[in-house]
Amino acid sequence: MLIKIVFYSVILVLAFWGYRYFSAPNHQLSVGQAAPYFALADAKGTLVNLNAFKGQWLVLYFYPKDDTPGCTKEACHFRDDMHHLEKLGAKVVGISVDDSASHAAFAKKYNLPFPLLADTSGKVAESYGALTHIGPLNIAKRYTFLIDPAANIAKAYFNVEASTHSQEIIDDLTRLQRG
Template sequence: MKWLILLGLLASLSLLVSQMARAGELPKVGEGAPDFDLPDQNGVRHNLEEFAGKWLVLYFYPKDDTPGCTQEACAFRDDLHKLAALGAQVVGISVDASDSHAEFAKKYHLPFPLLADKSAEVAARYGALMNLWLFKFAKRYTFLIDPKGKVVKVYTKVETSRHSTEIIEDLQQLAAKEK
């Protein structure tokens, strides 16, 4: 009898955690990207409209200055000239505060905006929020947004060591299709 009660409690807890961890729906390819208005590491506010006319690599990441997040950010930094040559701007978002972003950007010489989504509302709108009671963090998702503000590609399985290269390749393929 004790085992049945324990099993029932574990099943209930598992269900509760999975419900709390579930993010909103991912934006669909071809739809307009959800808007945002967030401060960066320098306190400057940025919104989706600001990037109209450019490709936007909008990447969500869990935590400043952690191994995977550092590897991903530094790869974007190192490939920024290639991305810019393809007409793309890189913007990172996490639920960390602007001051944490400022330290992270300074430490690794990150030349692109890192937006502070303290309320986690933007991560939720993009389906990139992991909410575990007291802890909220962004899932490692990236959205490639075209110059008209439409979602062109959604990356939910990101390998940090080659993610920027993958995006460059996708942008090159998209540019070739436009010709």
């Protein structure tokens, strides 16, 4: 029994280390650069693309996995702060490599009022530098991009703390809009 505990502890430590190591950005998008185009299905199977958000601010956040503790915390904070974000003219969109059915269950369970997009191929996450490979698995990194009304990157977040990130976005968006 002790051998199993030690074995699984070592596996967890290696998995955590591996995720942190491979979560470093492969390439970083620069402020002012055009946001990479995306067109992905939401939880209902409806295609959502970047052009639908032109003329408004977009909080585009990538997250590793539906219904996991950190991802749930981050999504629920965005949900709880939606009225502040909407007052600032911003929309929120989440993207992970999970499929639409997984997103639908996650959104329903936590009453998430914003679209979750299924990037099952990982191509969109990769175009934002937000994809990591752990063995045969593709996982989205916890990165966020604040995209301005002209569809350019206004701010990029590579070190996201799930419990405070939504407020960080609100603060930065307020500063950016004030110039």
